[in-house]
Amino acid sequence: MLSAAAGISLVAAPAHAADPATKLYGIVTSSTEQPLAGVGISIEGPDGFRAEVETDSAGAWEVLVPTKGTYSATINEGDLPSGQALTDPTKGTVKANIFMPGVELRLLFPIGPGVAKATMLERSAQLTVDGLILGLIIALAALGLNLIFGTTGLTNFAHGEILTFAGLLTYYFSAIAKLPVLVAAPIAVLLSAFVSGFLQDRYLWKPLRKRGTGLIAMLVVSIGFAIFLRYFFLFLFGGDTRQLPQYAGQAGLELGLVNITPKSILTTVIGIGFIVFATLWLLRTRMGKASRAVADNPALASASGIDVQKVIRAVWILGAALAGYAGVIVTVNQGVSFLMGQDMLLLIFAAVTLGGLGTANGALVGSLIIGLFVQLSTLFIPTELKYVGALIVLILILIVRPQGILGRKERIG
Amino acid sequence: MDILFIIQQTLSATLGVNAIIFALAAIGLNMHFGYTGLLNFGQAGFLAIGAYSVAVPVITFGLSLWLALLIGIFNSILFALLLGVPTLRLRADYLAIVTIAAAEIVRQIARSATFNDSLGGSDGITGKFGKEFFDLNPFKTGLDTPILRFNGNDLWVVITGWVLVAIITFIMWIMVNSPWGRVMRAIREDEDAVRSLGKNVYLYKMQSLIIGGVIGSIAGFVYALSRQSVQPDNYGTALTFFAYTVLILGGAARVFAPIVGAMIFWFLIVFIEQVLRAGVTSNLIPDWLIGVNQVGQIRFMLMGLGLMLLMIFRPQGIFGDKKELALDAKA
Numbered sequence: 001m002l003s004a005a006a007g008i009s010l011v012a013a014p015a016h017a018a019d020p021a022t023k024l025y026g027i028v029t030s031s032t033e034q035p036l037a038g039v040g041i042s043i044e045g046p047d048g049f050r051a052e053v054e055t056d057s058a059g060a061w062e063v064l065v066p067t068k069g070t071y072s073a074t075i076n077e078g079d080l081p082s083g084q085a086l087t088d089p090t091k092g093t094v095k096a097n098i099f100m101p102g103v104e105l106r107l108l109f110p111i112g113p114g115v116a117k118a119t120m121l122e123r124s125a126q127l128t129v130d131g132l133i134l135g136l137i138i139a140l141a142a143l144g145l146n147l148i149f150g151t152t153g154l155t156n157f158a159h160g161e162i163l164t165f166a167g168l169l170t171y172y173f174s175a176i177a178k179l180p181v182l183v184a185a186p187i188a189v190l191l192s193a194f195v196s197g198f199l200q201d202r203y204l205w206k207p208l209r210k211r212g213t214g215l216i217a218m219l220v221v222s223i224g225f226a227i228f229l230r231y232f233f234l235f236l237f238g239g240d241t242r243q244l245p246q247y248a249g250q251a252g253l254e255l256g257l258v259n260i261t262p263k264s265i266l267t268t269v270i271g272i273g274f275i276v277f278a279t280l281w282l283l284r285t286r287m288g289k290a291s292r293a294v295a296d297n298p299a300l301a302s303a304s305g306i307d308v309q310k311v312i313r314a315v316w317i318l319g320a321a322l323a324g325y326a327g328v329i330v331t332v333n334q335g336v337s338f339l340m341g342q343d344m345l346l347l348i349f350a351a352v353t354l355g356g357l358g359t360a361n362g363a364l365v366g367s368l369i370i371g372l373f374v375q376l377s378t379l380f381i382p383t384e385l386k387y388v389g390a391l392i393v394l395i396l397i398l399i400v401r402p403q404g405i406l407g408r409k410e411r412i413g
Numbered sequence: 414m415d416i417l418f419i420i421q422q423t424l425s426a427t428l429g430v431n432a433i434i435f436a437l438a439a440i441g442l443n444m445h446f447g448y449t450g451l452l453n454f455g456q457a458g459f460l461a462i463g464a465y466s467v468a469v470p471v472i473t474f475g476l477s478l479w480l481a482l483l484i485g486i487f488n489s490i491l492f493a494l495l496l497g498v499p500t501l502r503l504r505a506d507y508l509a510i511v512t513i514a515a516a517e518i519v520r521q522i523a524r525s526a527t528f529n530d531s532l533g534g535s536d537g538i539t540g541k542f543g544k545e546f547f548d549l550n551p552f553k554t555g556l557d558t559p560i561l562r563f564n565g566n567d568l569w570v571v572i573t574g575w576v577l578v579a580i581i582t583f584i585m586w587i588m589v590n591s592p593w594g595r596v597m598r599a600i601r602e603d604e605d606a607v608r609s610l611g612k613n614v615y616l617y618k619m620q621s622l623i624i625g626g627v628i629g630s631i632a633g634f635v636y637a638l639s640r641q642s643v644q645p646d647n648y649g650t651a652l653t654f655f656a657y658t659v660l661i662l663g664g665a666a667r668v669f670a671p672i673v674g675a676m677i678f679w680f681l682i683v684f685i686e687q688v689l690r691a692g693v694t695s696n697l698i699p700d701w702l703i704g705v706n707q708v709g710q711i712r713f714m715l716m717g718l719g720l721m722l723l724m725i726f727r728p729q730g731i732f733g734d735k736k737e738l739a740l741d742a743k744a
Contacts (some may be wrong), residue, residue: 006516036463070530077439094526095530096529097529097530097533099533099538099539099540100539100540102540103536105536128722155510161502178733186724202658213725213728214728215506216452216505217724217725217728219452219506219509219658220657220661220720221720221721221724221725223654223657223720224654224718224719224721224722224723225715225717225721225728226659226717226719227713227717227719227720228721229652229717230713231710231711231713231714231717232714233712234710235707235710235714238507273597301451309502311727331463346513346514346517349510349513349514349586350510350514353507353510353511357506357507369502374651379592382525382526382527384521384525384527385521385522385525385527386518387521388517388518388521388522388525391514391515391517391518392518394511394514395500395514395515396498398499398503398507398511399499400504402503402507408416
């Protein structure tokens, strides 16, 4: 069997020149996803292979290559229209390894609105703003995660799916039911509070607490629940990222050194409002104080007349509303996909761990640090590795302070 | 509906390459979680280290496959040390988050375009890096019976793989029943008590992490060799979670649990998938309910649901002892 397979590939080897499927291809689009036609691409490969192509009206190009080996594709930057440039000037030449005949490799040239020409100061300012917004999104989700952890001890791996659920609701109400986003978003947040908060606690976690299920067991249950929900969303929604029909291509405003869209400003301001509301709730209301008491010592809180189950219910509802709004922000600004929650979950966990599990203000500090670090690190490291940087910082900080920045020392085991 | 085909596919998967990979990954987790109580959610990272350590030295640097396997063991020990030094002092849930982060770091670095030249970027590495292994294959013709079917290469991987699983399980059995193994279980139950007896808990945990991690990287060897290809996105967090499902299904802290768990896991997955697929193609299941492309998604939904129900109703799995392993972290 093996020798037969090897024989076939030996026979096929001289024939790959005619194999039409071995090719390099790509689509060149502008920063606003418009195809760019007439951009020259040159390919160099082994044995002196050279090819020159131009992108067609759909921005597409392809080159058939004869043998395996390492090829390099270079984009002619002079062909790019004004205002468009490579986001990373070092990425004008992309290398591609063809390991075997018959493969198709897609090459990307990341193009943005001339960011490469921006000064370091402008880039830093823009990234700081982006980082603060990302930090806010993380903080909204992390607050709820942390409150739930504090009151019930549950490390909820299904928290990211609350974001996805609210994002999908926003999409369905706005794109399918044709409601304006300003109506769809509040409905999504309310439904998130009810379904992901109240119902989820009532019919999943409360019965488990009553059964006396252990904390690690509940953690594993939440993993199973997250996998179930994620693929249920994929089943319903499909695998692509979709934009809301309204405000999709909104132009940014130039504010001093930074460029920011009005929708981003509005969603951020409302998000800050949510954070302030949640903080006041925790500090000022009876229920908020009760929730801190439960987090500190559930048995003592219960003995002093606090209805622990009621507090936990309130915390779930608040947490789901906050996380749901975080999902709405992402959906309005970047579109929604079934993986949205999973992508955010690790950052949320990193923020919470960094700040100290179970401490509410720790979650805020951790979120801002993670958000800023993720964005600002792209000044020095490739954008695709920005999450790696944040996770490495998480591990480094935990070496110095295993309990997190604001966590209490007794919390470590 | 071709019932014989479904049986053939299901039984081949029950004894197949994937069952071996998950059995090995779960044996490693059993060391970490079952015996020492370490909630390692980064097992996929160890598999990725193993898989890339086989592919990269052979393809990129032209070294011998056997040397590459040694490099893989060495790398996994190195990764365990890197992971263990900052994390083993942490409480269970912190440890879970940090290990999951570490595994994601490995995957994202492996798939990044920055290291495209040596690690192959998001397309991974495909090539004949297992040639030296398959040259030893005495079963070139494969196996083709009505109930069991493997091609020549798969048959060789399956036979060597199960022998490897048997050897590793035997070593595990000796280890966990030794005085050393009793210290491990004592750490799981009460770290402070063990410390008060003068044992260096940190060192024992590190040994557990290294041993389980090396076994995980061996699972990565099998993963890479059986496919002659390494794809970074195969080593995501889902791989770790399903390895946990396998372990819990069999019963944590039982030597044979990962083997039985892996077989049952793949039996159920492939059986359900084949039945659904047959139902969809023969129009027994209406198209508006489940499309052909959605069968895989249903399968994952059932896997998630299965993990939940298992953990709620039978956390000790098939063989486990509920009293021995209450699966509870006291904060």
